[in-house]
Amino acid sequence: MTELLAALAAQARAREASGMRRTLRPRAADEDVIDLASNDYLGLARHPKVREAAAEAALTWGAGSTGSRLVTGSTDLHHGLEDDLASFTGAGAALVFSSGYLANLGAVAGLADRSTTVVSDALNHASLVDACRLSRAQVVVTAHCDVAAVDAALARCTTERAVVVTDAVFSVDGDAAPIVELHATARHHGALLLVDEAHALGVVGLRGEGAVAAGGLAGEPDVVRTVTLSKSLGSQGGAVLGDPVVVEHLVNTARSFIFDTGLAPAAVAGAAEALRVLAAEPAMVDRVRARARDLAAALRAGGLDPSSPDAAVLSAPVDSPGRALALAEGLLDLGLRVGCFRPPSVPDGVARLRVTARADLPDGVPARLTDALLEVGGLTASRS
Numbered sequence: 001m002t003e004l005l006a007a008l009a010a011q012a013r014a015r016e017a018s019g020m021r022r023t024l025r026p027r028a029a030d031e032d033v034i035d036l037a038s039n040d041y042l043g044l045a046r047h048p049k050v051r052e053a054a055a056e057a058a059l060t061w062g063a064g065s066t067g068s069r070l071v072t073g074s075t076d077l078h079h080g081l082e083d084d085l086a087s088f089t090g091a092g093a094a095l096v097f098s099s100g101y102l103a104n105l106g107a108v109a110g111l112a113d114r115s116t117t118v119v120s121d122a123l124n125h126a127s128l129v130d131a132c133r134l135s136r137a138q139v140v141v142t143a144h145c146d147v148a149a150v151d152a153a154l155a156r157c158t159t160e161r162a163v164v165v166t167d168a169v170f171s172v173d174g175d176a177a178p179i180v181e182l183h184a185t186a187r188h189h190g191a192l193l194l195v196d197e198a199h200a201l202g203v204v205g206l207r208g209e210g211a212v213a214a215g216g217l218a219g220e221p222d223v224v225r226t227v228t229l230s231k232s233l234g235s236q237g238g239a240v241l242g243d244p245v246v247v248e249h250l251v252n253t254a255r256s257f258i259f260d261t262g263l264a265p266a267a268v269a270g271a272a273e274a275l276r277v278l279a280a281e282p283a284m285v286d287r288v289r290a291r292a293r294d295l296a297a298a299l300r301a302g303g304l305d306p307s308s309p310d311a312a313v314l315s316a317p318v319d320s321p322g323r324a325l326a327l328a329e330g331l332l333d334l335g336l337r338v339g340c341f342r343p344p345s346v347p348d349g350v351a352r353l354r355v356t357a358r359a360d361l362p363d364g365v366p367a368r369l370t371d372a373l374l375e376v377g378g379l380t381a382s383r384s
Contacts (some may be wrong), residue, residue, distance in 0.1 A: 019321040020342055033332065034365055036295070036355045037339040041312040042202050042284050043360030044233030044274040047281045054235070057269030065262035069096075073262025081272045082239070088275055089201070089209050090218030091225065091241035095250055098263040100198050100228030100238030101127040106228050106254030107136060107194060107240045108165060112137040115160040119153045119191070121145065125171050128196060132165065144170075154189035162191035168211035169199035172346055172354065174313025176204070180215045187222060190239070194224045197241075202232020203311045208278055208285040208313025229263075232278070235271035237263040284359040288312050290365075292357035296368035299355060306355070314355040315341075324351040330376030336369060 015021040027033075044050050057077060065073035071317035082094040097103040108131035112118050116137040120128060120155055123144045132139045138159055142149035143310035164186045166177045178196060186193040197210040210225065217223050221243045229237040240250060250257060278284065292309035299306040318324035321342040328340035339354030346352065355369075 018367050019325060020344075023127045033335050033337050034361075034368070035337055035358070036361075036365075036369070037337045038358075039199070039231035039356060040234050041232045041288050041356065041358055042208075042234065042236070042274075043358045044277060047274065047277060049233065050234055050270050050273045051275055053273035054266040054270035058264075058266040061265035064264050067262065068258065068260060069262045070258060071268065075262075075265055075268070077265050077268040077272065078262060079267050080374075081275075084272055084275055085227070085239055088207075088279060089225070089227075089241055090213050091243065092219070092221075093244040093247040093323070094258065094262055095240045095247045097238045097240070097257055098260050098267065099236070100196075100226065100230060102256040102260060103226045103228070103238030104128050104196060105131045106250055106256040106320075107224060108132060108163070109135040109256075110250045110254040111135075111192065111194070111224065112161070112163050114138075117153075117157045117159045117162045118165055119150050119162065120165045121167065121170075121177070123170050124165060124167055125196060125198070128165055128167070135165065137163075145175070145177055147178055147185055150182060151189075154185065154191055157189070157191075162186075162189060163179060163194055164191050166196070167199070168195050168197045169204065169311040169313065171313065172280040172341055172352070173307050174199070174309065174311055174354075175307060176200075176211060176310040179211050179217065183215070183217055183220065183223060191224050192224060194226070196226045198226070198228040198231055198238075199311055200314055201227045202278055203285065203288055205285070207282045208232065211311070222312055229267065229271035229274075233271045233274040235274060236267040237271060288357050288359040291359065291361050294366040295357050295369065296356055298369040299353075299373070301370040303377050304373065305334045309357070310350060312357040314357070316353045316355065318351050318353060321351040324353060327373070327376055331369075331372050332370040334376065336372050 078096050085094040104127040112135040114136050118132050118137045119137045120132050120141050122141050138152040146205040169176050183193050200211040202208040204211045224242040227239050229235045292312050296306045297311045299316050306314045306316040324340050341354050342350050342351045
């Protein structure tokens with residue numbers, strides 16, 4: 001045990017020296033900071049109707065669901081949310097998990113096994129990477145958004161089944177996957193396509209129904225989607241969307257569903273109300289995408305080179321982890337919180353600032369971001 005602790009201490013020193021150390025920084029409910037780092041893309045986490053629905057559910061049902069979904073953890077609220085999610089996204093059925101991470105684990109490991117080849121994009125979210133490992137399938141990692149590489153991997157496949165796994169919008173760089181082309185390739189080889197819509201729901205499509213529906217694939221039986229309730233819907237939890245036979249299979253096989261306590265009723269009710277708000281106010285989808293374009297222009301004016309705003313996530317590479325951290329801390333001192341992604345959180349090894357748009361951002365925020373970047377960039381450059 002002493003040797004283990006010594007090794008951990010050495011790793012901590014190495015992280016500190018390389019600028020890779022991470023710390024937890026609590027935030028206050030009333031902090032005077034403009035949030036350009038969270039995933040609350042539509043600004044619904046604090047929407048009055050969403051908060052009221054969550055509070056009412058907590059008072060009615062209690063703080064927790066009291067058990068796994070197969071025992072006592074399925075309430076009327078859970079089943080209502082599943083019906084609403086399926087209807088809004090055009091899916092045959094939905095199954096709510098207690099997090100998006102667990103939804104990905106359950107979907108991939110429930111649909112793939114040793115007799116399956118999983119073809120996974122190199123920049124897929126960590127939950128999909130872990131899900132591939134947990135499935136014990138043969139995993140082929142292909143170059144980012146490379147449809148030809150996926151086609152070649154499926155052509156070489158010798159297992160009974162195959163599943164192609166991709167993010168719809170990639171969480172770090174914010175770029176969109178070629179969903180339609182991937183589906184055509186998967187179908188040509190008799191494979192299933194599994195799409196993580198975490199960063200697409202509420203942002204992509206005319207009504208925010210996601211990339212699969214926007215591509216005309218919502219009703220296809222060979223497409224399975226996962227979504228989170230913690231981003232555009234401002235709550236917590238996740239879900240799998242797909243053909244009813246897929247959902248029935250996961251109820252009986254997905255360990256991250258069967259052996260996990262059901263999502264708390266307050267989170268379920270909050271997500272359901274947020275979905276109703278989104279359905280009633282589709283203009284907020286246009287607003288968040290417009291804000292993303294504004295923020296991309298602000299980043300460029302501030303001396304950075306952000307990614308194309310395909311959704312709400314913007315990624316701006318920075319030449320070193322230390323400089324990325326200095327920029328993020330300097331912006332926070334000026335009242336602007338942005339994300340700071342450093343290896344190993346970014347698989348390509350490139351540190352970057354991650355800026356996220358919200359539908360409810362005030363008009364003056366992009367200009368303020370530009371001014372702050374110019375000020376902080378000048379200070380950090382003078383110190384180096």
